[in-house]
Amino acid sequence: MNVPARTALPLHALLCCLVLGLSGCPPDPAPEVTYEGEVKDILNKRCAGCHQADSIAPFTLSNYEQASNLSSVIAHSVEQGSMPPWMPDNTCNNYERDLSLSDEEREALLDWAAIGAPQGESGNNDDAGAQTATEIRVDTEISMPESYSPQVSPDDYRCFLMDWNQDRPKYVTGFKVVPGSAQIVHHVIAFVVNPSGVDDFIAMDEADDGPGYTCFGSPVVGPQSVSSATRWRWLASWTPGSGARPMPTGTGIAIQPGSKIVVQLHYNTLEDEPIEDQTRLQLQLEDEVDRPALVLPLTNYRWLSGSESMLIPAGSPDTVHSMSADLSENVLGFLGGTIGLSTGDSFQMHSIGLHMHLLGSSGRSWIERADGKQQCLLDIPRWDFNWQGAYEFTEPVTVHPGDRFNLECQWDNSAGNQSPINGEIPEPQDIEWGDGTRSEMCLAIAYVTAL
Numbered sequence: 413m414n415v416p417a418r419t420a421l422p423l424h425a426l427l428c429c430l431v432l433g434l435s436g437c438p439p440d441p442a443p444e445v446t447y448e449g450e451v452k453d454i455l456n457k458r459c460a461g462c463h464q465a466d467s468i469a470p471f472t473l474s475n476y477e478q479a480s481n482l483s484s485v486i487a488h489s490v491e492q493g494s495m496p497p498w499m500p501d502n503t504c505n506n507y508e509r510d511l512s513l514s515d516e517e518r519e520a521l522l523d524w525a526a527i528g529a530p531q532g533e534s535g536n537n538d539d540a541g542a543q544t545a546t547e548i549r550v551d552t553e554i555s556m557p558e559s560y561s562p563q564v565s566p567d568d569y570r571c572f573l574m575d576w577n578q579d580r581p582k583y584v585t586g587f588k589v590v591p592g593s594a595q596i597v598h599h600v601i602a603f604v605v606n607p608s609g610v611d612d613f614i615a616m617d618e619a620d621d622g623p624g625y626t627c628f629g630s631p632v633v634g635p636q637s638v639s640s641a642t643r644w645r646w647l648a649s650w651t652p653g654s655g656a657r658p659m660p661t662g663t664g665i666a667i668q669p670g671s672k673i674v675v676q677l678h679y680n681t682l683e684d685e686p687i688e689d690q691t692r693l694q695l696q697l698e699d700e701v702d703r704p705a706l707v708l709p710l711t712n713y714r715w716l717s718g719s720e721s722m723l724i725p726a727g728s729p730d731t732v733h734s735m736s737a738d739l740s741e742n743v744l745g746f747l748g749g750t751i752g753l754s755t756g757d758s759f760q761m762h763s764i765g766l767h768m769h770l771l772g773s774s775g776r777s778w779i780e781r782a783d784g785k786q787q788c789l790l791d792i793p794r795w796d797f798n799w800q801g802a803y804e805f806t807e808p809v810t811v812h813p814g815d816r817f818n819l820e821c822q823w824d825n826s827a828g829n830q831s832p833i834n835g836e837i838p839e840p841q842d843i844e845w846g847d848g849t850r851s852e853m854c855l856a857i858a859y860v861t862a863l
């Protein structure tokens with residue numbers, strides 16, 4: 413970062429000097445924050461990834477004129493903590509590709525706006541260009557089979573089946589989403605459909621007119637039998653600004669020939685004109701990896717089967733449900749086989765995300781060690797469905813038998829927190845676990861491998 417230019421003494425200070433002599437001079441004023449001095453670097457590093465032409469954010473922040481015109485709005489969003497959209501509380505754990513502002517960066521933006529957004533030295537108005545993001549090697553690309561124009565406003569949630577194009581088993585070691593129309597694609601979650609599940613997914617696709625099919629909380633609609641964890645599993649997720657995502661070094665997710673990939677897209681469609689989208693995935697592949705990985709959905713499976721209620725009563729502003737389990741006891745026995753883990757093994761957790769729907773207000777996940785110590789995994793104090801993502805730990809977390817995994821979700825089902833359906837705000841109703849927009853989930857999604 414450049415050293416900011418010194419400012420001239422402000423008028424009131426000059427007057428003090430004149431009236432009181434040198435002793436009346438205030439100490440040197442703090443160097444003034446300018447656009448060229450430091451703000452430009454901060455905006456490039458922290459904001460321009462999304463605030464650039466044809467991206468999801470509604471305006472660009474990549475030159476002085478735009479940034480200074482919007483300086484008070486910028487200060488407001490930074491003060492509120494709504495921008496940049498980084499959801500985790502960083503006192504919980506440390507994550508890779510952290511988008512959040514440091515205290516100094518935050519102060520600089522606020523000070524700059526407060527003194528009228530000066531440009532400073534070496535002014536030019538060239539587009540500064542976004543920070544270069546993480547990249548992956550692109551070994552293959554798969555695409556939505558045809559373009560789709562979102563039909564439902566303001567939010568259209570739709571699943572599309574993509575053909576898998578490899579004729580040998582492969583591991584996905586890097587993942588990137590290339591939105592067809594970046595201004596409307598708000599999130600993408602990709603799932604692997606194992607060969608045994610392909611017919612079920614084709615049937616769901618065919619049962620809905622037009623490209624793809626409507627889906628919301630998971631890629632499954634209709635018969636519960638398709639929910640079987642052996643037929644489909646999570647691959648990766650993407651939100652605008654998250655860039656290419658290499659899987660943790662030496663790890664990858666296996667995909668068998670004859671599989672399909674199903675992607676769920678959330679389209680945010682506030683435009684009047686219909687916009688077509690044909691989103692693609694770019695993948696980095698390997699024949700072998702040191703440690704095969706599994707993306708594990710972790711929850712109270714009794715909520716999922718309906719044998720235990722996850723009731724969120726109509727009108728309640730604050731309902732909390734939580735679960736706690738020794739993962740090495742049950743989940744590994746059930747799902748761990750594909751990555752060489754079985755009941756009683758220790759394992760490593762590399763990343764974690766949270767999944768709730770529109771009524772979610774906060775969520776948190778932590779490990780309670782056998783000796784009673786707690787280790788925080790993820791704390792999202794203000795849940796926002798639009799910004800669900802997976803957060804990769806800078807240090808993977810090792811989980812041993814006897815450790816308990818905990819997950820707690822909080823919802824606001826009061827009248828003031830209902831999302832519009834076809835332009836109308838509905839009355840609150842009792843909510844249970846389910847796939848639809850008017851149902852909820854409480855899931856942690858963890859990327860795990862053997863040690």
Ligand code: HEC
Binds near residue numbers: 459463486495652
């Ligand atoms: C990950 C993508 C992303 C990043 C990074 C990001 N923004 Fe945004 N920003 C958005 C989107 C999308 C919107 C539109 C509103 C929404 O969807 O939340 C937005 C809206 C805004 C708004 C309008 C008011 C508001 O709060 O909604 C301001 C101001 C803003 N951003 C400033 C910033 C600044 C300053 C930074 C960097 C410090 C930043 N943004 C970083 C995506 C991003």
